[in-house]
Amino acid sequence: MTDGGRHPRITLLTMSEVVEVKGYVGNFQVKILKKARYVDEKECTACGECTKVCPVVWPDEFDLGLSSRRAIFSPFPQAVPSAYVININECLGHNPVVCAKCVEACDKGCINFHLSDEEIVEEVGSIIVATGLEVYDPTELDEYGYTRFENVLTSLEFERLINAGGPTKGELIRPTDRKRPRSIGFIQCVGSRSARKGGNYCSNVCCMNTVKSTLMLKEHYPDMEIKVFYIDIRAFGKGFEDLYRRSRRLGVQYLRGLPGAVEETPERTLTVAVENTVTGRLQILDLDMLVLAIGIKPASSTQKLQEMLGLQLSPDGFFLEAHPKLLPVDAATRGLFYAGCAEGPKDIKESVTQASAAAARAIRLMHEGKITSEPITSMVVPEHCKSCGKCAEVCPYNVITVDVKKKIPAVVNTAACAGCGTCAAECPFGAITMNHFTDTQILQQVEALLEEDPREKILAFACNWCSYAGADYAGVSRLQYPPNVRLIRTMCSGRVDERFIWHGFLKGAPVVLVSGCHIGDCHYIDANHWTEKRVKKVHKKMSKLGIRPERLQLEWISAAEGLRFSEVMKRMETLRQGVTQDEISETIEILKNQKK
Numbered sequence: 001m002t003d004g005g006r007h008p009r010i011t012l013l014t015m016s017e018v019v020e021v022k023g024y025v026g027n028f029q030v031k032i033l034k035k036a037r038y039v040d041e042k043e044c045t046a047c048g049e050c051t052k053v054c055p056v057v058w059p060d061e062f063d064l065g066l067s068s069r070r071a072i073f074s075p076f077p078q079a080v081p082s083a084y085v086i087n088i089n090e091c092l093g094h095n096p097v098v099c100a101k102c103v104e105a106c107d108k109g110c111i112n113f114h115l116s117d118e119e120i121v122e123e124v125g126s127i128i129v130a131t132g133l134e135v136y137d138p139t140e141l142d143e144y145g146y147t148r149f150e151n152v153l154t155s156l157e158f159e160r161l162i163n164a165g166g167p168t169k170g171e172l173i174r175p176t177d178r179k180r181p182r183s184i185g186f187i188q189c190v191g192s193r194s195a196r197k198g199g200n201y202c203s204n205v206c207c208m209n210t211v212k213s214t215l216m217l218k219e220h221y222p223d224m225e226i227k228v229f230y231i232d233i234r235a236f237g238k239g240f241e242d243l244y245r246r247s248r249r250l251g252v253q254y255l256r257g258l259p260g261a262v263e264e265t266p267e268r269t270l271t272v273a274v275e276n277t278v279t280g281r282l283q284i285l286d287l288d289m290l291v292l293a294i295g296i297k298p299a300s301s302t303q304k305l306q307e308m309l310g311l312q313l314s315p316d317g318f319f320l321e322a323h324p325k326l327l328p329v330d331a332a333t334r335g336l337f338y339a340g341c342a343e344g345p346k347d348i349k350e351s352v353t354q355a356s357a358a359a360a361r362a363i364r365l366m367h368e369g370k371i372t373s374e375p376i377t378s379m380v381v382p383e384h385c386k387s388c389g390k391c392a393e394v395c396p397y398n399v400i401t402v403d404v405k406k407k408i409p410a411v412v413n414t415a416a417c418a419g420c421g422t423c424a425a426e427c428p429f430g431a432i433t434m435n436h437f438t439d440t441q442i443l444q445q446v447e448a449l450l451e452e453d454p455r456e457k458i459l460a461f462a463c464n465w466c467s468y469a470g471a472d473y474a475g476v477s478r479l480q481y482p483p484n485v486r487l488i489r490t491m492c493s494g495r496v497d498e499r500f501i502w503h504g505f506l507k508g509a510p511v512v513l514v515s516g517c518h519i520g521d522c523h524y525i526d527a528n529h530w531t532e533k534r535v536k537k538v539h540k541k542m543s544k545l546g547i548r549p550e551r552l553q554l555e556w557i558s559a560a561e562g563l564r565f566s567e568v569m570k571r572m573e574t575l576r577q578g579v580t581q582d583e584i585s586e587t588i589e590i591l592k593n594q595k596k
Helices: 001-007 049-053 101-105 155-162 206-220 239-249 304-310 348-366 390-394 423-427 439-449 467-476 499-508 527-545 561-579 579-594
Strands: 016-024 029-032 056-061 067-070 117-124 128-129 133-134 152-154 183-190 227-229 253-256 258-266 272-276 280-288 289-294 295-298 334-340 378-379 398-405 408-412 432-434 458-463 485-490 511-516 552-556
Touching: 016 304, 049 101, 049 253, 101 272, 117 206, 128 304, 152 552, 155 206, 155 289, 155 579, 183 206, 183 280, 206 227, 206 239, 206 289, 253 272, 304 423, 334 348, 378 408, 390 398, 390 423, 423 432, 439 485, 439 499, 458 561, 467 485, 467 561, 499 511, 499 527, 499 579, 511 527, 511 561, 527 552, 527 579, 552 561
Parallel strands: 128 334, 152 289, 183 227, 183 289, 227 253, 458 485, 458 511, 511 552
Antiparallel strands: 016 029, 029 117, 056 067, 133 295, 258 272, 272 280, 378 432, 398 408
């Protein structure tokens, strides 16, 4: 962080929040809210005289409440910029009559209560999403007594307690009596690998963090009794197995099984009941202190940023990469990349590796100073355009301009067009064509797929980024689904024109499926809203014509939902089996008469 702050081509905006992102790859406009520090960061030398006179005492967030700070403080040691900050919600000085002692103590006059939040707009070519993580709050797991017993700590609190720069200067003490504990227990997978509470995924770092802590304790306190309660020890990284074995050689006891209950004795020690699954016996142990190895959660800003940037999330709530093997740091939206725990739980080594890869991908995209756009864009045929403005209304990127009053045909900014095809599907005059996904190409795919034995097939339109990728994930996961599914890939479910659906029924399809991203997760911001409206409109027409609306299904399937894709296709097969040949023939006759 210090190196980044000194770099002439890196601008660090601390205490800042991204509030809006507009534009496209190569031309993003990022609106940032920079919150007021109430201290001039360029003039402040972090001498600390202001904190000595501040009367407000508050729990220190960096030490997780194990120490205190003042209302004017440095967030953590070696913070960048090296300047103090005032929490205005705690400070009394914004009313000078009440306080303002820090203003008097500051010889350089750095403190200014009249500063206000600042709005900054940055124009950038690419964005790396590195939102970090949050740790699991174990208060809901009350069987471990975290809210009831002072000597039960989280692994993060324990880290600060044994850190040389922590509240006790690295001296391990019990919170209740300030004495060194003689025995310590570590409970693994708190908030991880649990379908009931917390996440059902492995948080990756907890096992080795505990092994590291046991090594540090044995190094400073060789006689200390240490027990680790675990499900599995996952020491899969380079050199990790050696550290685990070294921990065991030093006398750390690893018990396979998680405690079922924790109680406190009158002496403030902890009684832990655990079934050792190796021996099959229930063990009652007395410990002076208990440490909960808490798991990792996505950052709280993930949902907001996902909506802002049109990104996708995995079932665990982390950001979803474009491809787990071929594009592990790329988002589905071009020009966006991931680094660190934004994409999933990982340790420092993996985070650094991914950050380097994300930086390289961004450089590769931008080093020429120009962007080569994808050919999958929409194109207006001016002779057919009636200047109705429908295309501009539905475009999620606002890249279509049309003058309805002057009847000037629509124009597409091809550099900014993302190629969803919603405009082509909604154009009532057929004046918009989408390169590589033209109406003719898709209609011919429908005909080819239903040329032989159409009654035995399921016709499915699948969004490239979600449901089609979900089908791919189902295959990678070896999940079974009916082999008679015939997929037609479109860049977005918004590209599926009414005519494609009617043409499928006309060619004898018993059932048709339209599938895409979940509402709110669309790769093209909100294009799938138009899919939903279009399918509802087709359902109404089917009812009027006497065609069962159930034969047209709309399903939202994400790229990570291979199991859901498999289940949906099984339901579609059940539905297909209920459609008779007479019903199909009657549908074809109705649609032929409609054309006449």
